[in-house]
Amino acid sequence: MNPTTTPGTGTQLGQPNSTAILFFLLFVGVTLGITYWAARKTKTTSEFFAAGGGVSALQNGFALAGDYMSAASFLGIAGLVAMSGFDGLIYSVGWLVGWPVVTFLIAEPLRNLGKYTFADVVAYRLKQTPVRLAAALGTLTVVSFYLIAQMVGAGNLIHLLFGLSYELAVVIVGAVMILYVLFGGMIATTWVQIVKAVLLLAGASALAGAVLYKFGFNPLALFNEAATQYGAQTLAPGALVSNPLETISLGLALMFGTAGLPHILMRFYTVPNAKAARSSVFYATGLIGYFYLVTFILGFGASVLVGRQAITSVDKGGNMAAPMLAEVVGGTGFLGFISAVAFATILAVVAGLTLSGAAALSHDLWSSVVRKGEAPEHEQLKVARLASLFLGVLAVVLGVAFKGQNVAFMVGLAFAIAASANFPALLLSMAWRKFTTYGAVASMLTGSFSAVLLIFLSPTVQVDLLKNASAMFPLKNPGIITMPLAFVVGVLVSLLFPERESSERFAEVKHRMHMGAVLPPVPAAAKSAASDPSATPTPTPSKA
Amino acid sequence: MPSKSQEDALEALAASRWRVAAVLTVATLVAYFGFILLVAFNKPLMGKQLTPGLSVGILLGAVVIVTAWALTGIYMIWANGKYDRALSQLRR
Incomplete structure (x- = not known):
């Protein structure tokens, strides 16, 4: 409560630095160099969307x-921990626990x-x-909300960090x-991610x-x-988790949204086979977990060394905690x-995000729906x-367009839609023999629409945004x-309208799911798969 | 041509993979929601400091993160060993 000796008041933040x-x-120069190199290697859709399957497990991790690890988790969580202590840690933990689910x-x-x-996978x-x-609708909804949150965040942050105008930053x-x-397609994007993660x-660190x-x-x-400066309650749960049901609901969205x-x-x-996919999530989980543990230190460090008042005086949300901390411990250069x-x-x-949205538009909508798998490679x-x-x-x-809007809730929304629209249909299509076309479509549409509708009716939009009383x-x-609802609808509709071909081809799915892309065991199934080019990926250099 | 016994073996392997995946998913759920429920319903315990600076809440938060990673490690060890061995036998 008494950060009167705040060293951070003379911050250089927001000045051209x-x-x-x-x-x-330097970063843009190096990554554009990588893009130039990647562009010369990107000649097919497989290279454009999947880096030709040539990324190693560690690289993919x-x-x-x-x-x-978005700016929201770096700046946002460090800020939350700085401003509200332990309550911020609940988010650090929540953002990680989706990864084991993805692995398993x-x-x-x-x-x-x-x-x-x-x-x-769902359409297999x-x-x-x-x-x-239906799947493209779910993908594009998630990508749009996530993109809005990132772009508005980018405009605000860069405005704060560099003093550039919001529009120019965007x-x-x-x-x-x-x-x-x-x-550079996926090859460039992968390397940009690797450079950025390092x-x-x-x-x-x-x-x-x-x-x-x-x-x-x-x-x-x-x-x-921190406890001496701000009281022992800064190390204990506070007001952020006043409603357990709310916290559990957010937890579910974070946990299963990551998998969607x-x-x-x-x-x-982008990796050559299932074994590499498995290893890559293990590496990723370790890196992300380490990062969230480090946010504990950054958050408490900022509240002690920068001071809560100094942080809020620059940005009410506390997003500048980590950069200000850098200035205090390492000067303008580190800032x-x-x-x-x-x-x-x-x-x-x-x-x-953009690349995954482009895959939904061109691979799912254009190549499969409009051209029925007949589009030649150069057209794709x-x-x-x-x-x-x-x-x-x-x-x-x-x-x-969304300048000045409070869009922080959109990331939570994107996770809720991903957990409701994408995850249930994906899991059922891999694990349940009796899943059907109608069931999948109903589940994905129910997940998307119910999540968007309930967010619209929630206090975030009605009270905070539209200023209604309740x-x-x-x-x-x-x-x-919405997530349990999407599961229930998917199961009920599948049971009401059984689909013989789908359950007959489950053996093929099961075989391929474990053995990789080898010849399907049943000749009849092989024939029907071959007649449907979009369901028969080109052979990849898998071990099988 | 895969024989009947090969199909049975794949069936058993698929079942055991889903079983392991389900058990580990439930373990993750229990760890995380156990943490959340303690935060929600036992604030005094979570705020208790074991040594100055280390509250039970901070310790458990770090433990959940490390546990989550350890569980993915356990899955890796199982899959790289038993599961991959069974797969390569099936491929023969």
């Missing part, structure tokens, strides 16, 4: 971590059954057109990201090290200092480095590039209702 600009130009339930079957999108033994339409992020995706982990140095490398001394995020799922197609890392973080995440690649360009421009437009739906996150 030569170190920040230098590091940022870093890339997954890069895709997942999703990674390997997805790698063995699909080609570029999760719709490949079902009717292509309706399933892909346009720069959009333009550089379009160059990555349009020319920078972010190194930056956060250096910052934590500098903080701990002041406390004799004893985190407990740091926590104790299109840009995360897409990464499993510049951390600012550039935050910028790079946003760039990499939007690139991954052209449509894929057009789709990336379209989504990149759309991201900039949305970023500018909201029809009491919870801020609808996951606890």
Whole structure:
């Protein structure tokens, strides 16, 4: 309560910072160089969307971590911990626990059954057109909300960090990201993620090290200092979890939403086989877990060394806690480095999102639904590039359109939709023989629409945004209702309208899910699969 | 041509993979929601400091993160060993 000796009041934050600009130009220069190299290797759709399956497990582990660790988790969670102590930690933990679920339930079957999108897996033994339409809707909804949150966050952050105008910041992020995706496809995007993940982990570690140095490398001394300054309750649960049901609902969305995020799922197609997919999530979980443990140190470090008042005086949400901490422990140079890392973080995440949206548009909608799998390779690649360009421009437009709006809830919304629209259908299609086309479509549509509707009726939109006195739906996150609902609808509709072909082809799914892309065991099934080109991915260099 | 016994073996292997996956998923759920429920319903315990600076809540938060990773490690060890051996036998 008494940070009167605040050292952070003379912050250079928001001034054009030569170190920040230098590091940022260096990052953009190096990544555009990588993009140039990647562009020359990107000649097929498989290379454009899946890096030709040539990414190693360790590389993909870093890339997954890069895709997942957004500026929201770096700046947002460090800020939350700085401002509310232990309550912020609940988020650190929550953002990690989705990864074991991805490891156990999703990674390997997805790698063995699909080609570029999760719709490949759901549609494998079902009717292509309706399933892909519904899956593309779910993917594009998740990608749009996530993109809006990232672009608006990017505009605000860069405005705060560098003093650039909001619109200019959004346009720069959009333009550089379009160059990555349009020319370098998945190969460039993967390397941008790897570079960003290494920078972010190194930056956060250096910052934590500098903080701990002041406390004799004893985190407990740091926590104790926080308790001395702000009272013992800063180490205990506070007001953030006043409603247990709310917390559980958010927890469910975070846990199962991770397993339904299109840009995360897409990464499993970049490795050569299921074993590499398995190892890559193990590496990613370790890197992300380490990162969230480090946010404990950064958050408490900022509240002790920068002071809560100084942090809120710059940004009410507390998002500037980590950059301000960097300035206090390492001067303007370190502030510049951390600012550039935050910028790079946003760039990499939007690139991954755009690429996964482009895959839904071109692979699911154009190649499978419109052209029924008859589109020649060069046409698919052209449509894929057009789709990336379209989504990149759309991201900039949305970023500018939502200027000044509170969009923090949109990330939670994206997770809730991913957990309700994508995850149930994906799991049922891999694990349940009697799943049908109608069941899948009903489950995905129910998940998407119920999640969006309940968020619209929630206090976040009704009270905070529209300034109504009360909201029809009491919870801020609808996951606890909409995810079980999507499962129940999927199962009931499948039981009401059985589909013989789907259950007959389950043996083939099961075989391929475990053995990889080898010849299906039943000749009849092989014939029906061959007549449907979109369901028969080209042979990949798998071990099988 | 896969024989009847091969199909049975794959069936058994598939069942055991889902079993392991389900058990580990439930373990993750229990760890995380156990943490959340303690936060929600036993705030005094979570705020209790074991040594100055280390509250039960902070310790358990870190334990859940490490546990989550350890569970993925357990799955890896099982899959790289038993599961992959059974798979390569099936492929023969």
